[in-house]
Amino acid sequence: MATLFLIIIYLSFISLGLPDSLIGVAWPVMQPDIGASFESAGLLSMVVAGGTIVSSLASGKIIERLGTGLVTLFSCLMTAGALFGFSFAPSLAWLILLAIPLGLGAGAVDSGLNHYVAFHYKAHHMSWLHCFWGVGATAGPIIMSFYIASNGWRNGYTAVAFVQFGLVILLFVTLPLWKKVAALHQSSGPQTNGTDSTVGGEGQINAPDHSSIKPLKIRGVKITLIAFLFYCGVEMTVGLWGASFLVGIKELSAETAATWVSMYYGGITVGRLITGFITLKVSNQTLIRMGQITALCGAVLLLLPLHSIFALFGLVLIGLGLAPIFPCLLHETPVRFGKEHSSRIMGYQMAVAYTGTTFLPPLFGLLASQWTIALFPVVVFLFIVAMFMGSEKVNRMIQHQ
Template identity: 70%
Template sequence: MATFFLLIIYLAFISLGIPDSLLGVAWPVMQPEIGAPFESAGLLSMVIAGGTIVSSLLSGSVIRKLGTGKLTLVSCLMTAGALLGFSLAPSLLWLIALAIPLGLGGGAVDAGLNHYVAAHYKAHHMSWLHCFWGVGATLGPIIMSAHIAGDQSWRSGYMTVALIQFGLVVLLFVTLPLWKRVAALHHSAGEQVPAESGSDGEQGRREPANDGRHPLRMKGAKVTMLAFLFYCGAESTVGLWGASFLVGARHLSAETAATWISLYYGGITLGRFIAGFVTLTVSNRALILIGQLFALAGGLIVLFPLPGALTLTGFMLIGLGLAPIYPCLLHETPARFGKDQSAKLMGYQMAVAYTGTTVLPPLFGVIASGTSVAWFPAVVILFILSMLFGSESVNRAMKARQAGIGA
């Protein structure tokens, strides 16, 4: 039963990923049809991410009232309804209004399931959870590109995704009693997650003591937010504007660009699947650094006007590199700052991550509308370097704190 329950959680994360990648690949054909300014995709992304921030911050109290199962069901119903509305929306104003429930629904599922898995499962389960988000994010552009190529209709693409979401809502409703049963099993087992020899890094690391300070005053807590901010900024900027860059700067067709972005998300999916096995022997910190270097290499490849196959390789390398970073950063939180502080810090980290999704892609949209979309790879590289600086700074802070404890 516990294994089947985990599959339900993974399916919920597929539903979380599918809508995240739709707007960027559909925008080159949506924008002229609805007569919206080019940078309006950034506005829509901001509204969606803003709703996600609000619902993630409120998710703790909502979970206590409804439980994770009911919250997931209601949230998926909200996203399904919003996606159906997208397929019928006659103007940008309607899309903006529908972006609110789309963001609210996605944020509640994300925060609730991330906290549950980080608290009760091992590092490889966290990587595979986000791998299934990648499955959804990969399916989104594939579905949309098929509809754009077939009947030139982004609306039918959104309609298809909405129907998939409603199917998941039915499954969640049927399996709703399972959430309480599995929760009872966790409670009877003491909700303990056995340690992994290599996944969390060094077993000898001493857990920080809870000295009563606000979690953000702990050494390294603030600078780790920088890594979350620019990780989500990089990931969502590639997803939102990658297709527009390929169409506007590299002169590809909209359906080809959509396919290439699906392969970017495919790189994230494949990378997280592999990372689930690698975390058994390699520390979270090492995987984060390796991933950042891969993403940086991919960004440099996209920066130069190389043949199409190499540009596609660059997008896939960015996805492959980004793959382990977010789940490893989340799973590293209890080890870095202690279990007593991790619940609060998890919420703060995710709020900052969503802020990166809210602010940074629209910021590039403004830059591109005033200059050129060709600046896309340079901005992505800047975000990756900023993320690298943040994660390495917190590693130095952790080493300094451990040296102080050892002394």
């Protein structure tokens, strides 16, 4: 039963990943069709992420009242309905309106499942959880690129919405399982968190005692939030504007650009699948550092004036590099800052992460509309550098406390 429950949690994260990459890959053909300005994709992204911030901050109280199972079911239903509405939207105004439930549907379940897995399961489960987000984020562009080449972007949104509705049916059928497994966890207690940078040889967490300190006053928390800000900023910037860069600068077709962006998300997915096994032997801290260095190498490939095929390699490298960073940072939360504050700090981290998703990609869109989309690799490189510097500073602070 516990294994089946984990599979359901993993499938729930597919529903989070499916919509995240659709606007970016479809935008080169959506924009002229609905008569929107180039930078309007950033506005849509901002509205989606804004709704996600609101629902993630309220997730604690909502889950306490309804339970994680019902929240996950309703959230998936909201995103499915919003995506189906996208396929009929006649204008940008309608897309903006539909982006609100799309964002609200993602936030509560994201925060709730992340905290649940970080608290109850070992590190490899967190990596595999986000691997399934990557499955959804990879499948989205593949589905959309197929329909762009044949029946149009609207049918692409319809197809993805039907996939979401299928997940809704599965979640509804398995809803009683959530209460049964919750009772099982209460009787057996939470699992230890596995191999981490501050974990003892037998997997016991040697977390510092912060019980008398307010969460935001704990050493390293604010700098960690900066790392989350720029991580989500670079992940969404690449996903949202990568296709426009490939079409506008590398002169690829919209279908090819969509396929290449799907390979970027594929890099994240495969990387997280592999990371799940590596966490059994390698610390989260080491994996975070290795991932950031790999992502920097990918950004350099985008920066250099090379053949367009190197842009594909650069995108895949960035995806592989980003793969371990987010789940490993999340899983480190109770280890670094104490289990008694982990739920609140997790909420702060998700809110700041979505703030990066909300503001950084639209800001780049505004910059690109005023200057040129050719600035895309420069901005991606700078975001990764800022994330790397923040993460390394936290590592030094934790080591010296």
